[in-house]
Amino acid sequence: MRFSKMHGIGNDFVLIDARQAPLALAPDRIRALADRHTGIGCDQLLSVEAPRDPSCAFYYGIWNADGSPSGQCGNGVRCVAAWLHRAGALARDAPVRIESPSGPVGVRVLDPQRVTVDMGEPVFEPARIPFVVATAVEAHPLVLGDDAVQIGAVSMGNPHAVMVVEDLSAPALERWGPALTAHPHFPEGANAGFVQILGRGHLRLRVHERGSGWTQACGTGACAAMAVLRRRGQVDESVQVDLPGGCLQIEWAGPGHTLWMTGPAAFAFEGEWPSEVA
Incomplete structure (x- = not known):
């Protein structure tokens, strides 16, 4: 083969x-x-x-x-x-x-x-992600072990949980990544993205992928992080996303528009x- x-x-x-x-x-x-x-x-x-x-x-x-x-x-x-x-x-x-x-x-x-x-177009409707939650909000509270956190949930053709963090090297991420990926509120599992906001046009991201673990890059994860933050009004419509393996450019004008990803x-x-x- x-x-x-x-x-x-x-x-x-x-x-x-x-x-x-x-x-x-x-x-x-x-x-x-x-x-x-x-x-x-x-x-x-x-x-x-x-x-x-x-x-x-x-x-x-x-x-x-x-x-x-x-x-x-x-x-x-x-x-x-x-x-x-x-x-x-x-x-x-x-x-x-x-x-x-x-x-x-x-x-x-x-x-x-x-x-x-x-x-x-990014999908935020919980049933279509799928994400089991009583009320759809932009920041969903979840419990990961002893930690209370907030995430954005979105589908980019696969389910994503996006969490804003101050430090991508924080030891807690090593626990939170696998815990989010297998969280019972995501019946099909989820890709867990941890995003640091460097500016309105610049993000840094790490992703723990369902079925693969920590990866050097995740294209749908970059799209998901940008979409969650764009929906909250925290970033502009064109954003550079830095991942451990390199950079992607993500563009999304907002609801009613499709999202574009460019990279090598x-x-x-x-x-x-x-x-x-x-």
């Missing part, structure tokens, strides 16, 4: 060409492939497949390192677009719709390693996964 190893500012992927037939790997095989000691190593596995939606050029599947499926991946869709461009299937500067497990997204390849993506996509290496372990 041939694969491409790619990353978007350190959020790394194994990408498999499955345009001729849908990818079918059991969760234990995905976990073996994603293992950083005995496999290839990745945060997520991506497949490029024929579209289900006739309005889209391609479909891409997403699986977390633990073998569980995911609805969306912002850094991943940029890598998919860059891979398709290198394969000659997407032209530069031509807007194209491709289909994710959570629905279509618009992509445009700006250059061979930089892609902008229409991530859709890089190729690391090509390889072949032996059939006896695939």
Whole structure:
């Protein structure tokens, strides 16, 4: 099984060409492939497949390192677009719709390693995130062990919990990340984002992803953090988000508009996964 190893500012992927037939790997095989000691190593596995939606050029599947499926991946869709461009299937500067497990997204390849993506409009309705809460508010109180915290909840095609913090190196984050990801108020789990506000156009972010743990970057997490803060009026409509692996530019005018994410996509290496372990 041939694969491409790619990353978007350190959020790394194994990408498999499955345009001729849908990818079918059991969760234990995905976990073996994603293992950083005995496999290839990745945060997520991506497949490029024929579209289900006739309005889209391609479909891409997403699986977390633990073998569980995911609805969306912002850094991943940029890598998919860059891979398709290198394969000659997407032209530069031509807007194209491709289909994710959570629905279509618009992509445009700006250059061979930089892609902008229409991530859709952020979803704050608790039932659609999903997030179990009695009343929808902009800052939801939650209890994490002995700590009382406040979060913003939003879906960017996958569920996110966003918490504003003063210090991204605070030891409490090591507890709060896993606790938020598995919090019972998120029945499907959540990506836990911890955001530091540096200015109205500048954020710093760390994300603990469901199914993958702490990652170097999370594209949907950057979108979620910006959307939560934009809705509260704390940031402008164009924001740079610094993650451990690099920077993304997020633009959102507000309700009624779709959110755009722009950032790099890089190729690391090509390889072949032996059939006896695939």
